[in-house]
Amino acid sequence: xxxxxxxxxxxxxxxxxxxxxxxxxxxxxxxxxxxxxxxxxxxxxxxxxxxxxxxxxxxxxxxxxxxxxxxxxxxxxxxxxxxxxxxxxxxxxxxxxxxxxxxxxxxxxxxxxxxxxxxxxxxxxxxxxxxxxxxxxxxxxxxxxx
Numbered sequence: 001x002x003x004x005x006x007x008x009x010x011x012x013x014x015x016x017x018x019x020x021x022x023x024x025x026x027x028x029x030x031x032x033x034x035x036x037x038x039x040x041x042x043x044x045x046x047x048x049x050x051x052x053x054x055x056x057x058x059x060x061x062x063x064x065x066x067x068x069x070x071x072x073x074x075x076x077x078x079x080x081x082x083x084x085x086x087x088x089x090x091x092x093x094x095x096x097x098x099x100x101x102x103x104x105x106x107x108x109x110x111x112x113x114x115x116x117x118x119x120x121x122x123x124x125x126x127x128x129x130x131x132x133x134x135x136x137x138x139x140x141x142x143x144x145x146x
Contacts, residue, residue, distance in 0.1 A: 005057030005142030009049035012134040013071060017045030020075075023126055027117045040082055048075055053135060057142030068135020072127050080118075084111030 021041035025033040052074065053067045088107040097103040118124075 003054065003057070003142070004145035005138055006050050006054030008141035009052075009054030009057060009134070009138040010046045011049070012137045013045035013049030013053065013075070014042050015045070016049075016072075016130050016134050017041035017043075017075070019130065020079075020127060024118060024123065027120065027123065029117070034083065034086065036086070037083075041079060044075060044078055044082075048078075049134070049138070053138050054142075057138045058146065059139075061136060061139055064135040064139035065132050066135075067138075068131040068133070069128065070131075071135070072131025075131075076127055080115050081107070081111050083114045084108065087114065 018038060018041065021033075021038040024037070025031060028034075048071050053064075053071045056063065056067050085107045087110040088103055091097065091106070091110075092103045097106060
């Protein structure tokens with residue numbers, strides 16, 4: 001059921017995804033981010049904001065803090081896995097793997113490799129603080145417009 005909290009969460013986390021994609025560009029090798037990064041981050045922000053944070057909006061600011069951090073963690077791991085999977089697909093198209101199971105397992109190691117690009121205090125703080133702020137904004141609109 002659409003509510004103001006769900007709509008606010010979708011909008012806030014879409015902006016959050018756009019911001020995270022923008023600040024992550026310098027962390028890629030040679031500053032060359034993949035072209036799919038911004039649309040995937042925004043789309044995933046909309047989906048996770050609507051389904052996770054918006055569904056639980058209106059329970060108080062301490063719950064909103066937890067929801068914001070939870071969505072930020074799920075968002076981060078999801079984006080890292082998408083980038084790792086896309087790296088694996090590039091290598092799979094070049095017949096780098098011996099079979100499909102080896103390729104699927106390699107997607108997880110590629111995810112770990114991509115994660116090392118972003119292991120930086122600025123990036124981690126931006127992800128955590130942004131998630132909390134989005135959770136609080138969602139809570140504000142959920143309380144104000146039930």
